Structures are given as structure tokens and as C-alpha cells.
Amino acid sequence: MSEDDNPTAAMLAIGDELLSGRTKDKNIGHLAEAMTLIGIGLKEVRIVADDEAAIVEAVNALRERYTYVFTSGGIGGTHDDITADSVSAAFGLPCIYNDEAMRRLAAHYERRGIDFNGSRQRMARMPEGASLIDNPVSTAPGFVIGNVHVMAGVPSIFEAMLDNVIPTLKGGAPLVSKIVECPFGEGDIAARLGEIQKAHPKTSIGSYPRFSAEGFRTQLVIRARAEADAEAAAADIRAMLEAMPGA
Amino acid sequence: MSEDDNPTAAMLAIGDELLSGRTKDKNIGHLAEAMTLIGIGLKEVRIVADDEAAIVEAVNALRERYTYVFTSGGIGGTHDDITADSVSAAFGLPCIYNDEAMRRLAAHYERRGIDFNGSRQRMARMPEGASLIDNPVSTAPGFVIGNVHVMAGVPSIFEAMLDNVIPTLKGGAPLVSKIVECPFGEGDIAARLGEIQKAHPKTSIGSYPRFSAEGFRTQLVIRARAEADAEAAAADIRAMLEAMPGA
Structure with a gap:
């Protein structure tokens, strides 16, 4: 961002x-x-x-x-x-x-x-x-x-x-936030996710791993000032996940 | 303390x-x-x-x-x-x-x-x-x-x-902690409590108000390194509460 x-x-x-x-x-x-x-x-x-x-x-x-x-x-x-x-x-x-x-x-x-x-x-x-x-x-x-x-x-x-x-208070523009649930661990997506972050500098992409009975999952949170910026990054992340082996 | x-x-x-x-x-x-x-x-x-x-x-x-x-x-x-x-x-x-x-x-x-x-x-x-x-x-x-x-x-x-x-880690002496439940609001006890704190410098007395259906109550927490110090302060607090009008 x-x-x-x-x-x-x-x-x-x-x-x-x-x-x-x-x-x-x-x-x-x-x-x-x-x-x-x-x-x-x-x-x-x-x-x-x-x-x-x-x-x-x-x-x-x-x-x-x-x-x-x-x-x-x-x-x-x-x-x-x-x-x-x-x-x-x-x-x-x-x-x-x-x-x-x-x-x-x-x-x-x-x-x-x-x-x-x-x-x-x-x-x-x-x-x-x-x-x-x-x-x-x-x-x-x-x-x-x-x-x-x-x-x-x-x-x-x-x-x-x-x-x-x-x-x-004088507020600013609220952040738009989008969540993409990722059925993989962080280690499977980290490299490509880093590239997506670089390609979308107006967003801040957070990656939050969870450990559960189903194994490793990751919640990806995209924050931006503008809906279009958040959505563009979210779309790239969804495309990345669909292209994953085993997806 | x-x-x-x-x-x-x-x-x-x-x-x-x-x-x-x-x-x-x-x-x-x-x-x-x-x-x-x-x-x-x-x-x-x-x-x-x-x-x-x-x-x-x-x-x-x-x-x-x-x-x-x-x-x-x-x-x-x-x-x-x-x-x-x-x-x-x-x-x-x-x-x-x-x-x-x-x-x-x-x-x-x-x-x-x-x-x-x-x-x-x-x-x-x-x-x-x-x-x-x-x-x-x-x-x-x-x-x-x-x-x-x-x-x-x-x-x-x-x-x-x-x-x-x-x-x-090199730990210290654990704190001893004593709790005295006080059926009065902070405002009823604050002055006398401040005197008790001054009289017991080896303790730290915290006062935590609560608001509930029964009205105002206060939890008093006495912390000290030594059991005897905490107990002496707690005893003074109990005596204060027993002497309160309406106690």
C-alpha cells in the first residue's frame, strides 16, 4: 500500500x-x-x-x-x-x-x-x-x-x-478489505503471493496461517483504499489458487 | 511497592x-x-x-x-x-x-x-x-x-x-496476590484506601471498579513479594470495610 x-x-x-x-x-x-x-x-x-x-x-x-x-x-x-x-x-x-x-x-x-x-x-x-x-x-x-x-x-x-x-475526528477513506480463503499452507503460496503483492502496490496483502484438523489453511486478506484495487489483487490471488496443483 | x-x-x-x-x-x-x-x-x-x-x-x-x-x-x-x-x-x-x-x-x-x-x-x-x-x-x-x-x-x-x-530465564520472587471483594464503590473507599497504601509501601494495592445489577462494587488486589506484607495490608483493608457505614 x-x-x-x-x-x-x-x-x-x-x-x-x-x-x-x-x-x-x-x-x-x-x-x-x-x-x-x-x-x-x-x-x-x-x-x-x-x-x-x-x-x-x-x-x-x-x-x-x-x-x-x-x-x-x-x-x-x-x-x-x-x-x-x-x-x-x-x-x-x-x-x-x-x-x-x-x-x-x-x-x-x-x-x-x-x-x-x-x-x-x-x-x-x-x-x-x-x-x-x-x-x-x-x-x-x-x-x-x-x-x-x-x-x-x-x-x-x-x-x-x-x-x-x-x-x-477527521476520518480518512475507510479501507476496503477482501478475504480469500486459501486451502493451502503459506509455504505453498508464499513466493507467488509476494509477486502479487509487488504487482499491486496500492494494496496490503496479509497472510494468516491456521492449523486445524484438516491441515494447513491460510486466510488471505487484501486491504486497499479503493474497491477496484482490492478486487484486482483478489482476482490475481484467486487465479493463482485455481492454478495450484491439487486445487 | x-x-x-x-x-x-x-x-x-x-x-x-x-x-x-x-x-x-x-x-x-x-x-x-x-x-x-x-x-x-x-x-x-x-x-x-x-x-x-x-x-x-x-x-x-x-x-x-x-x-x-x-x-x-x-x-x-x-x-x-x-x-x-x-x-x-x-x-x-x-x-x-x-x-x-x-x-x-x-x-x-x-x-x-x-x-x-x-x-x-x-x-x-x-x-x-x-x-x-x-x-x-x-x-x-x-x-x-x-x-x-x-x-x-x-x-x-x-x-x-x-x-x-x-x-x-532467571526469574525473580513471584508476587503474592490477595483479593478483597469490596461491596462499595471506589468513591466510598478511595481516601482511606490511599492511606492504607501509604502505610504499606511494600505492597501495590490496585482498585478495580465494576458496575453490575447490584450497583457499584470494587475488587481490591494487594500484591507484594512477601506473604506477610500482603496479608498485613489485606487485614487493614478488611478492617476498613467492616467499619464502613452499612457494612
Whole structure:
């Protein structure tokens, strides 16, 4: 595929629990699918611990390099939720109590008859100048500062926040994707497939082997910006498979 | 938890399919659990595309910083499998056909009556001086160069390779982990929990909120090197919960 001039994205998943194996991340795959759908190229993902230096370094590395950065995790009200402070530090901004977030949280807890104490107020903290990302699940908002979108780690909330963020992003052309099932192992097709890839530079051809009771099979995935480009490569691949001995 | 003097690890998952959402990674969570079990601290994970520059940069960043690096993906025989070349480039080493890997693969394909063609021979390529990681599933080996362990992306093969790697690693003291289920939301306990964390610096206390039909609940996870440290913190947490209004 020729060099991408579409917007790019990176994700930073934050949390000790992801690195200890206690929690299996579900947000990376969800973001990946969402970005692909709207034509934004997810280029890199990092997972780091609840560690300010690690978060600051990753946020600054990624926000310089990609159009959009999305973070998950660490925006609750406990001592291990340090994402707001860390992102503020990455931007060199004070971490303040956002007025609108305070108003929303105060109203939320008042309706439920729950004390809006200091820990809960912590969830209104974010870098000065940030704008809010609505949280229809549990009120405590995410926030956007610069090109960095800070969202919750709980998957249902991450997904709801992302739904609110997506309309604000400048998407690119979505990728067209075609799948050709190949009843041979990779080793039978790799040389010819490499030639087909070279002949179709506007496509990206992925080859994904599987091992099953029926033996080796391979799924071939052709991605391109334009339907015609993907179809031309898929046609060459189908012709290759029909010409295989034993096909 | 006081500064970790145990070995550290990072993972680099390689593959366009992980970033497009086509494939949901399963290897990160598996590695995380395995490292926790043997007392090696997984500190960072990155996911990058099948892109040599991106792989080289990530390998070099991670191998300088952590005791062990583990990669997944991109070691098959097709044009999009560029991990061996990229890791060789990261180390400034030629990427050669490893004799022992060639011997194993040749024997494997001979037994199965399959042509050991150029594409299949590609799977024997690795940096000069690398040692092999056995692959009991499909023969094509992974490899170790320096502190970097290069393994397959297919989860069953990644797991089998990791089983072969683990006895070669110098593990640390495994973490003891205690779970206390908390029938309150994070906001009710955060302030006191932060004090307990400060009083138990040899532990790391994680707080993981859940939303369910019964309302807000929180799982508290205490990790420490020593059983006594974890238990002391857990006891303080239980006492806190018993003293809560409504408990």
C-alpha cells in the first residue's frame, strides 16, 4: 500500500492490571476496529503501568508522531488513578478541577443521595484547558487535551466514550478489505503471493496461517483504499489458487 | 511497592492484523500471567505494524531498557513476515539461514512429502549467532538473540515456545496476590484506601471498579513479594470495610 496520507492514531492503555495478567485488555481490539471503519490508521499501541514517568514518556512520544492518541484507564478516584496528573505533566499544564465536570458529578451524586466526597471529586481533575468526553454510563467524564483523548479503562465506558469521540475526528477513506480463503499452507503460496503483492502496490496483502484438523489453511486478506484495487489483487490471488496443483 | 530489583520484561507484538482489528491479540495476556507467576515484572508492551523501521525502533528501545524482550508474530514464510530481518537490522547483524533450523525444517517437510521450497526455507532465517526456540507445534523455530526472544504470533505456537523459553530465564520472587471483594464503590473507599497504601509501601494495592445489577462494587488486589506484607495490608483493608457505614 502506498504511503498513507490518511490520519493516524496510537493507543496507550494504562494499568498495572494489564501487565500483571489480571485483566485482559479488550479496548485495543475495539479501538482498532473502530479506526479501521473510519479510515484512520492505528499505527502503534503501548501498554504501560500506573507510573507517571512511563505515562508521560509514552504520551509525549505518541502525540508528536500521530494525528490522534487515545488512552484507556486510570481516571477513577483512587490513589492508583494517576492518568489525569500524568497527562497534565506530559503537556506541562496544571491539573485542575474542571468546573463542568464538578457540576456534572455533583448533580450525579446528589440525585443518588451519595456524598460527593474528595475521592469522587478527584474524577473531575484534568489538565487546564481540556474539554470533556461525555460518559453516559457512570457520568465521570473523559477529556481531550491537544490531540490526546483520555478515556476510561472499563470496556463499556471506553466504548461509550469512543462513540462520543468518533464524530469529532477527521476520518480518512475507510479501507476496503477482501478475504480469500486459501486451502493451502503459506509455504505453498508464499513466493507467488509476494509477486502479487509487488504487482499491486496500492494494496496490503496479509497472510494468516491456521492449523486445524484438516491441515494447513491460510486466510488471505487484501486491504486497499479503493474497491477496484482490492478486487484486482483478489482476482490475481484467486487465479493463482485455481492454478495450484491439487486445487 | 518499593523499587523492583527483580528482572523486568517487555513484549513487542508485531502485525498489521493486530492494528486493523482483524485479530485480537491473545499473547499479551498469556505472557503477562506467565511473567507474574515466575516473578518477572512485565513493564511495557508495544504493538507495531509489519514495518521494519517501526520494529527496529521498538526492539532497540525495549532491549536496552528491560532484562528480557519477547516478540510475537511475523516469523512465517510470506512477504509480510519481516520480523527476522527487522530484528537482525536492530542488532546490526546479517540475517542468515540458520543451519540447524534448515535441517529441522528439511526433515519436517521430507517426512510429510512436501517440497521444502524457498518460501519454507525463509522460516530458517534469523540473525547470525541466534539460538533456536523449539516449536513442537509446527517445527519452524523461534530464536533468541541477545535478550530478545522472537516467537510466533499464532497463540498455540507462542505458548508452546514460551514454555520452552521460561526455564532459561532467571526469574525473580513471584508476587503474592490477595483479593478483597469490596461491596462499595471506589468513591466510598478511595481516601482511606490511599492511606492504607501509604502505610504499606511494600505492597501495590490496585482498585478495580465494576458496575453490575447490584450497583457499584470494587475488587481490591494487594500484591507484594512477601506473604506477610500482603496479608498485613489485606487485614487493614478488611478492617476498613467492616467499619464502613452499612457494612
